[in-house]
Amino acid sequence: KIFIGGLNWNTTEEGLKDYFSQWGTIVDCVIMKRDGRSRGFGFVTYESSDSVNEVLKKKDHVLDDREIEPKRSVPRDESGAPEAMSKTRKIFVGGLASTTVEEDIKEYFNSLCRKNGMGEVIDVDLKRDRDNPKRIRGFAFVTFDNDEIVEKVCAMKYHEIRMKQCEVKKAEPQSAM
Numbered sequence: 001k002i003f004i005g006g007l008n009w010n011t012t013e014e015g016l017k018d019y020f021s022q023w024g025t026i027v028d029c030v031i032m033k034r035d036g037r038s039r040g041f042g043f044v045t046y047e048s049s050d051s052v053n054e055v056l057k058k059k060d061h062v063l064d065d066r067e068i069e070p071k072r073s074v075p076r077d078e079s080g081a082p083e084a085m086s087k088t089r090k091i092f093v094g095g096l097a098s099t100t101v102e103e104d105i106k107e108y109f110n111s112l113c114r115k116n117g118m119g120e121v122i123d124v125d126l127k128r129d130r131d132n133p134k135r136i137r138g139f140a141f142v143t144f145d146n147d148e149i150v151e152k153v154c155a156m157k158y159h160e161i162r163m164k165q166c167e168v169k170k171a172e173p174q175s176a177m
Contacts (some may be wrong), residue, residue, distance in 0.1 A: 002045075004068050090170070092169050095164065121142055123142070154169060
């Protein structure tokens with residue numbers, strides 16, 4: 001199973017399946033939606049893990065004029081399984097509103113840090129469209145000054161930034177993919 005981030009808002013599940021079927025037989029394909037609209041990310045499940053490896057070997061993926069980012073999907077209950085993963089200070093935030101700016105993300109997570117009496121945001125990497133840097137791609141990476149706050153933030157089911165429900169999970173180091 002792979003996670004695909006940075007999808008064009010107009011990409012359909014059929015289009016996603018067509019693109020990724022060149023690497024193998026797909027058993028499931030879903031674009032995550034809220035109120036009927038794409039959240040800018042989805043998942044493709046292959047019959048064989050060999051297909052996942054082939055997808056990840058290719059460096060640049062472009063679908064519907066957007067550079068997309070496929071990553072190996074980690075089941076929620078296993079996301080903390082590898083020892084290195086349980087000690088990360090970085091999180092992935094997906095499903096961000098198109099009007100979100102770095103300061104919105106920093107303010108939101110710093111307020112959580114204050115509520116929990118620990119930690120501080122030290123970096124926000126809001127991913128932007130390469131061709132149009134004013135347009136955000138719907139996801140970001142946030143780095144904290146300690147790993148304890150990451151555990152608390154990831155344990156919370158819902159995060160609302162700019163009136164939009166966002167998904168949060170521990171970031172995977174690129175070397176793990």
